[in-house]
Amino acid sequence: QVQLQESGPGLVKPSETLSLTCAVSGFSISSGYYWGWIRQPPGKGLEWIGSMSHSGGSYYNPSLRSRVTISLDTSKNQFSLKLSSVTAADTAVYYCARRVGYCNAGDCYVHYFDYWGQGTLVSVSS
């Protein structure tokens, strides 16, 4: 059974960098799939942040691309999210997930998340 678990600071100061890690068990991230992040502001809907594969392919939400970095550490079977220059608008529950997708030249006609972490709340406040 594939399991994902997020970890990282629950409080980040404005203008600083949010850093989260997602530990994966039950599946080797180097075996395939893309690995991604989704967030949910309190009381609001889901927002896709981005996804990355072990081969280096990546997709990012255009609205966040300039501030987001996703990286994979296959030796530890985990992947990470860094979001720079955060503001209060970045306060959210952050989920990591395994992405299933079929894409051609950057266009994905299949794109969904089959396994999710439990989520971690990150608040941005001084």
Add this chain to the structure above:
Amino acid sequence: QSVLTQPPSMSAAPGQKVTISCSGSSSNIGNNYVSWYQQLPGTAPKLLIYENDKRPSGIPDRFSGSKSGSSATLGITGLQTGDEADYYCGTWDSSLSAGVFGGGTKLTVL
């Protein structure tokens, strides 16, 4: 403002059937596959339907999905109080080059 439009809330009685709509455009639902997620209170989203109408292992056949043109529908039959949750549709938007979700529908079973 979400790219995909869902009704904010719906309600139905136990045992009844409900259909939740998800409306998009040719750049997303019209040309790409749709997925649906169930988010029970205080928990992470869970995949209910993928590739328009397929159910992952363990999802009961009370849940069904369909797509027509640029709209998709999630159907739930034999409603149970345990189905009270937020439901989200999702897909890829080819114009935005981004994954997108609907705004979510809060289902109340009363």
